[in-house]
Amino acid sequence: MEKTVNKEDLRKFYESIFDLKPLIKAIGLTDFERREFGFLLSKDVFSRNLSFKTLSDFKNFILEKLPLQQFVGAVYDQGPTFSNPIQKLNWSYREFIFDVDLDAYDMVRHCDCKGSKQVCEDCWSLAQDAALFLDETLRIDFGFEDLIFVFSGRRGIHCWVRDHVAKELDSEQRSAIVSYLTMITDEKRSQKLEEIPKYAKLLRDRVFQKIAKSFFLNVSKKDLNLLGFRPEEAEKAIEFVESKEKFSPENYYKTIPEHVDPKRVSMAIVLGRYPRLDKPVTSDIRRLLRIPGSVHSATGKICTIIDSHKLENFSPKDVPTIWDLI
Ligand SMILES: [Zn+2]
Numbered sequence: 309m310e311k312t313v314n315k316e317d318l319r320k321f322y323e324s325i326f327d328l329k330p331l332i333k334a335i336g337l338t339d340f341e342r343r344e345f346g347f348l349l350s351k352d353v354f355s356r357n358l359s360f361k362t363l364s365d366f367k368n369f370i371l372e373k374l375p376l377q378q379f380v381g382a383v384y385d386q387g388p389t390f391s392n393p394i395q396k397l398n399w400s401y402r403e404f405i406f407d408v409d410l411d412a413y414d415m416v417r418h419c420d421c422k423g424s425k426q427v428c429e430d431c432w433s434l435a436q437d438a439a440l441f442l443d444e445t446l447r448i449d450f451g452f453e454d455l456i457f458v459f460s461g462r463r464g465i466h467c468w469v470r471d472h473v474a475k476e477l478d479s480e481q482r483s484a485i486v487s488y489l490t491m492i493t494d495e496k497r498s499q500k501l502e503e504i505p506k507y508a509k510l511l512r513d514r515v516f517q518k519i520a521k522s523f524f525l526n527v528s529k530k531d532l533n534l535l536g537f538r539p540e541e542a543e544k545a546i547e548f549v550e551s552k553e554k555f556s557p558e559n560y561y562k563t564i565p566e567h568v569d570p571k572r573v574s575m576a577i578v579l580g581r582y583p584r585l586d587k588p589v590t591s592d593i594r595r596l597l598r599i600p601g602s603v604h605s606a607t608g609k610i611c612t613i614i615d616s617h618k619l620e621n622f623s624p625k626d627v628p629t630i631w632d633l634i
Contacts, residue, residue: 313605313630318374320634321603326370328363330601330613334456334468335380335403337363342400344381344388346596348605349373356596357394359387376605379596394594401476404452404469405597406486407589408438411463416580427463427624430526437522438583439465439619441514445489449510459624461604461611466597483591491515491582501574515582516557523577524549524563535576536568603630 335343340363346356356379360366370378381394382402388394410431414422419430427435439457446452446469454470469475477485488511491499501520504512524546532542545563552559564570589595598604598611608629614622 311608311631313376313603313608315374317608317630317634318376318603321630322370322374325633327601328367330611331380331599332363333613334458334470334600336470339383339400341387342383342385344384344394344594344596346379346381347373347375348377348379349375351376356381357388357390357392359389361387376603378599378602380599381596382594399593402593404471404474404477404482404485405589405595406442406467406469407464407586408435408442408467408583409460409464409586410435412584412586421463429623429625431463432624433522433526434581435463435465436619436622437519437581438585439467439614441518441583442467442489442585443616443619444514444518445511449488450485455616457614457616457619458598458600459609459612459614459622459627460598461602461609461627462607463624465614479591479593482593483587486585486587486590489583489585490587491578492584499578500571501578502571513557515578516560517555519581520560520574520577521549521552521555523581526581531576535573537565541565541568 341359341361343359344356345358345360345366346354347358348354358369360369383400384394384397385400386392386397388397410417410421410427413431413434417431417434419428421428421431443455443457446455446467452469452471452474456468456470458466458468460466488508491504493499501512501515504515506512527546529539529542529546532545533539537545548563549555549559561570564573589597600611600613602611603609604611608631609624609627610630610633612627
């Protein structure tokens with residue numbers, strides 16, 4: 309049976325191990341008293357519209373209530389309270405968030421992780437691809453610089469964009485950016501690579517360099533056979549991709565045998581490996597997000613900040629659980 313986090317575990321964790329540094333790294337201390345916080349206090353009691361004057365007030369609350377889960381939201385013109393909830397306040401700003409959750413890949417995950425609480429190396433590579441793609445796109449196409457990535461503690465990654473200009477984007481602007489990054493709007497069909505508009509050349513090239521390349525490095529020969537590759541062609545295509553450090557659109561077309569429909573392959577690539585971003589999380593500027601450094605009570609794992617240059621080597625396997633720490 310799977311272990312569950314109990315109040316005694318939480319007491320030990322909050323008393324001597326819980327570290328506020330990851331939270332401070334994510335939100336900073338300016339305007340701390342105007343931030344909304346939310347907590348899962350027990351299995352079915354969720355409380356939001358909370359704010360704290362100081363870090364030690366926050367810490368004291370945690371020690372007293374021993375929450376199962378901790379969340380942080382936006383900054384308002386005043387700190388929210390029960391009698392003065394966020395609906396009555398003026399929204400000031402919030403970090404620009406992207407959420408990649410492996411649940412969204414269930415249709416294309418080939419491992420046994422579907423529906424259960426685990427991730428394996430196979431499906432984690434999908435989240436990794438998404439984070440690396442996001443990192444490059446947000447930096448190069450939009451000029452954002454201050455990005456952190458956070459492992460949610462289960463099977464997702466959050467990207468927090470903390471540039472000043474990003475924090476002030478309204479919901480519509482956030483939606484527009486996530487739409488630019490979205491190629492799968494329907495579970496059963498996706499946009500084809502050929503349909504990426506020519507003016508989005510940077511994005512288009514990146515899809516080939518990162519996503520198409522990753523597809524060939526992870527695909528089985530059998531799956532290529534199903535797309536029309538003959539056995540020897542499948543082997544040759546994979547070897548060709550492995551030999552290219554920079555994989556260009558031209559390289560891509562060279563990997564597709566003449567008798568195979570490139571559009572069919574490109575659709576398989578996008579459906580199989582293109583980032584699946586949770587749009588409502590990005591566009592909802594009041595949404596609460598798991599606090600870095602807190603425990604995910606379903607897995608016991610610590611929600612952990614990942615440096616962007618370490619994304620490629622990060623594995624949820626290496627993240628400690630509350631039981632490892634207490
Ligand atoms: Zn898996």
